Amino acid sequence: MKRVQVAIIGAGPSGLLLGHILHRAGIETIILENRSADYVLARVRAGLLEQGTTDLLRETGLGARLDREGLVHHGLSLAFDGELHRIDLTASSGKSVTIYGQTEVTHDLMDARAALGAPTIYEAQNVTPHDFDGTSPRVTYEKDGVTHEIACDFIAGCDGFHGVSRQSVPQAALTTYERVYPFGWLGILAEVPPADHELVYANSPRGFALCTMRSMTRSRYYVQCPIGDRIEDWSDQRFWDELRRRVDPQTAEKITTGPSFEKSIAPLRSFVAEPLRFGRLFLVGDAAHIVPPTGAKGLNLAVSDVRYLSEGIIEHYADKSAAGLDRYSARALNRIWKAVRFSWWMTTMLHRFPDATPFDQKIQEADLAYLVASQAAMTSLSENYVGLPH
Numbered sequence: 410m411k412r413v414q415v416a417i418i419g420a421g422p423s424g425l426l427l428g429h430i431l432h433r434a435g436i437e438t439i440i441l442e443n444r445s446a447d448y449v450l451a452r453v454r455a456g457l458l459e460q461g462t463t464d465l466l467r468e469t470g471l472g473a474r475l476d477r478e479g480l481v482h483h484g485l486s487l488a489f490d491g492e493l494h495r496i497d498l499t500a501s502s503g504k505s506v507t508i509y510g511q512t513e514v515t516h517d518l519m520d521a522r523a524a525l526g527a528p529t530i531y532e533a534q535n536v537t538p539h540d541f542d543g544t545s546p547r548v549t550y551e552k553d554g555v556t557h558e559i560a561c562d563f564i565a566g567c568d569g570f571h572g573v574s575r576q577s578v579p580q581a582a583l584t585t586y587e588r589v590y591p592f593g594w595l596g597i598l599a600e601v602p603p604a605d606h607e608l609v610y611a612n613s614p615r616g617f618a619l620c621t622m623r624s625m626t627r628s629r630y631y632v633q634c635p636i637g638d639r640i641e642d643w644s645d646q647r648f649w650d651e652l653r654r655r656v657d658p659q660t661a662e663k664i665t666t667g668p669s670f671e672k673s674i675a676p677l678r679s680f681v682a683e684p685l686r687f688g689r690l691f692l693v694g695d696a697a698h699i700v701p702p703t704g705a706k707g708l709n710l711a712v713s714d715v716r717y718l719s720e721g722i723i724e725h726y727a728d729k730s731a732a733g734l735d736r737y738s739a740r741a742l743n744r745i746w747k748a749v750r751f752s753w754w755m756t757t758m759l760h761r762f763p764d765a766t767p768f769d770q771k772i773q774e775a776d777l778a779y780l781v782a783s784q785a786a787m788t789s790l791s792e793n794y795v796g797l798p799h
């Protein structure tokens with residue numbers, strides 16, 4: 410039986426970053442991923458990194474391409490009632506955010522892992538954690554019809570919302586909290602310059618829209634859509650027409666259209682499973698929590714989880730102290746719930762809810778009007794948006 414110190418399930422940003430930090434600290438890991446590397450790289454998701462995220466990437470030697478290609482943003486705009494309102498994030502919080510796609514982060518992490526010679530098993534089937542309630546956990550998986558077994562000290566469940574790690578925990582040991590929103594986001598990527606140099610979040614009677622980007626020549630746009638819509642319902646023409654109607658006239662004017670090369674629909678949900686530790690199994694990132702993308706928090710939360718867990722594991726081996734590992738769950742959940750609240754609030758303020766009463770509608774309008782008229786409210790949005798301290 411092969412042995413490593415830490416077996417990591419999942420090669421998304423959580424698993425790859427955890428593996429990277431541990432390897433730099435001389436701790437041996439293996440990553441088991443059920444998809445192919447190409448599949449993982451082709452998944453288009455997050456685009457916006459908090460300053461705490463970019464700081465950690467730089468600290469761990471992953472800053473070179475990020476600093477060359479990332480776009481630093483000092484503000485964002487809200488569009489409603491036909492008008493555009495800019496919020497100066499940096500003036501309010503002293504920090505900024507960076508546009509750098511999750512795909513690029515994943516790419517950099519895969520390259521760094523290959524350079525360190527650390528193993529990742531892609532297309533590993535039936536990955537299963539065992540015996541994590543004792544002192545000798547194991548992970549089994551199948552590859553090319555052969556069953557393999559790995560003995561380890563710890564298992565990190567970095568396998569996303571649908572992964573096996575959370576499902577392996579006895580139901581009675583878990584408490585889950587969930588809100589499912591009655592709409593989705595239809596997102597496209599197109600090789601056209603963005604409408605604005607910063608992001609525009611729009612609330613319109615036709616629903617939410619977001620203008621974001623991957624570079625100054627590649628745009629990412631989203632519109633709120635009914636949960637049952639299919640990609641086939643949305644031609645590029647229909648998408649562009651709908652987007653233009655949802656933003657303010659000034660932004661609509663600046664939208665450059667073109668053929669989309671990616672189009673997908675994502676459901677919106679808030680979800681937290683507690684705690685994050687079960688003996689020698691730890692849940693990290695989307696495996697433990699999901700936020701609606703409105704606050705741009707999902708990937709950033711995965712990164713703060715990884716920071717806390719890696720500190721605990723390093724402390725365990727270096728100082729023979731269990732303190733960091735014992736604290737992991739409570740420490741991560743404290744930050745997670747604040748991001749869950751912020752993402753819920755942004756989602757509630759910016760979307761049209763099919764079941765909203767006239768009272769709900771008025772409260773939403775008052776929320777937006779107060780926000781852009783109050784420095785205190787803009788400061789509160791800014792400190793959450795750029796990311797609460799790790």
Ligand code: RFL
Pocket residue numbers: 418419420421422423424441442443444449453454455456457458511536567568569570571572573574594596675693694695696702704705706707708709710711
């Ligand atoms: P991932 O990325 O889901 O990776 C989990 C990995 O585990 C693998 N896996 C398994 N491996 C082995 N055995 C099994 N049984 C397995 N089951 C699953 C999977 O194949 C996968 O490779 O979770 P991770 O690493 O925790 O990362 C989380 C982030 O991906 C996620 O939070 C963000 O993408 C969320 N998100 C955003 N976050 C931000 O911080 N800023 C944003 O701007 C932002 N925008 C977004 C987003 C998510 C979106 N979608 C599509 C959900 C925009 C969108 C549209």
Ligand code: PHB
Pocket residue numbers: 454455456457608621622629702703704705
């Ligand atoms: C993105 O660039 O994909 C993005 C940015 C901000 C969000 C969500 C998604 O709130």
